[in-house]
Amino acid sequence: MRETASENPRAQAVLSLIGRTPLVPLRFSREGVTILAKCEFLNPSGSVKDRLAKCVLLDAEARGELKPGAIILECSSGNTGIALSMVGAAMGYRVTILMSSSASEERRRLIRQLGAELILFDSGGMYQTGIEMSREMAAKDPRYFLPRQFENSLNVTDHEQTTGIEIIEQVGRPIDAFVHGYGTGGTLAGCGKAIKRRWPKARIYAMEPAEQALLAGECPCCHFIEGVADGFIPPLLRDAPIDGDVKVRSAEAMAMARRLHQEFGLLVGTSSGANVVAALRVAQESGPEATIVTLLSDRAERYFSTALFETEAQGKEVSATQISRADETKSSSKPSGEPQNVQSDVRTSALPN
Numbered sequence: 001m002r003e004t005a006s007e008n009p010r011a012q013a014v015l016s017l018i019g020r021t022p023l024v025p026l027r028f029s030r031e032g033v034t035i036l037a038k039c040e041f042l043n044p045s046g047s048v049k050d051r052l053a054k055c056v057l058l059d060a061e062a063r064g065e066l067k068p069g070a071i072i073l074e075c076s077s078g079n080t081g082i083a084l085s086m087v088g089a090a091m092g093y094r095v096t097i098l099m100s101s102s103a104s105e106e107r108r109r110l111i112r113q114l115g116a117e118l119i120l121f122d123s124g125g126m127y128q129t130g131i132e133m134s135r136e137m138a139a140k141d142p143r144y145f146l147p148r149q150f151e152n153s154l155n156v157t158d159h160e161q162t163t164g165i166e167i168i169e170q171v172g173r174p175i176d177a178f179v180h181g182y183g184t185g186g187t188l189a190g191c192g193k194a195i196k197r198r199w200p201k202a203r204i205y206a207m208e209p210a211e212q213a214l215l216a217g218e219c220p221c222c223h224f225i226e227g228v229a230d231g232f233i234p235p236l237l238r239d240a241p242i243d244g245d246v247k248v249r250s251a252e253a254m255a256m257a258r259r260l261h262q263e264f265g266l267l268v269g270t271s272s273g274a275n276v277v278a279a280l281r282v283a284q285e286s287g288p289e290a291t292i293v294t295l296l297s298d299r300a301e302r303y304f305s306t307a308l309f310e311t312e313a314q315g316k317e318v319s320a321t322q323i324s325r326a327d328e329t330k331s332s333s334k335p336s337g338e339p340q341n342v343q344s345d346v347r348t349s350a351l352p353n
């Protein structure tokens, strides 16, 4: 008889790395506030979605729904696809991911590198097309197992029982607000429920891209905060205890992500920047003593080919060109043996602060 993941030491290696992420204080001196940030980007595949993959696949295997020969099939903007590919590989299952062609190249490569099959669909960034495709494929082939991240109540329950409880224990005092974006809504709904149960006065805020603030009654439009607000209000968010929403522009999200890289040394993605912008706004309204919590959802490496890295990449190219030109000038105009300190001067002026 085939051993299940809970008995399989190969699967256990990666499964044991998921969750129990650290919570760190981010001190914003200029703004005079501190935000508590849970480092979900430290999960082994680099995002909060590892939790969903672990929980749903272990549950399906335990119930006998995920059996040898099954193919895990999911529509994902990337992070869930990567997480399912990673856990699926370790548990010994084939994985097929349906992904919008607008998702970043890095995500596609990681999914393929983990041995999964990737099917790209063109939908102008909207998810519904991929969800319908996965349903049609599953109806025709019984080998497909659908985690159904957008409808699966385990997505909420798991965050309620793991991420939310971890936050409560790590903070260790009353929480005034929890602020987070939503894709499926699982993280926001699950953490929100756990925090409200423990601290009923805590306020739960949904971060929404300003270009697409659906909860604020606005229409879908394009934004650059990958992983959140995919053009509809997800079903899992319907009974979430949400007290308000905070709109964040894509440009603000990217600027904050770069601040997190360059002022805090935290290499996180655009949505983490957006979460922190929203959390800062709530903190500034709540006063300096308030305890405000958010999540850093995924890693910066996932965004090399996106606008998040554009300024940085251009800055480095300019810097490298200037360095070599300056070196050429120096070596031709100065006697050899004289200190060559041009390189550090150019780097200081060409690189962002």
Ligand SMILES: Cc1ncc(COP(=O)(O)O)c(C=O)c1O
Pocket: 047, 048, 049, 079, 180, 181, 182, 183, 184, 185, 186, 187, 188, 226, 227, 228, 269, 271, 272, 275, 297, 298
């Ligand atoms: C990169 C990323 N992945 C996932 C999520 C949240 O996922 P979900 O709402 O599906 O739990 C977020 C939310 O902010 C996110 O930024």
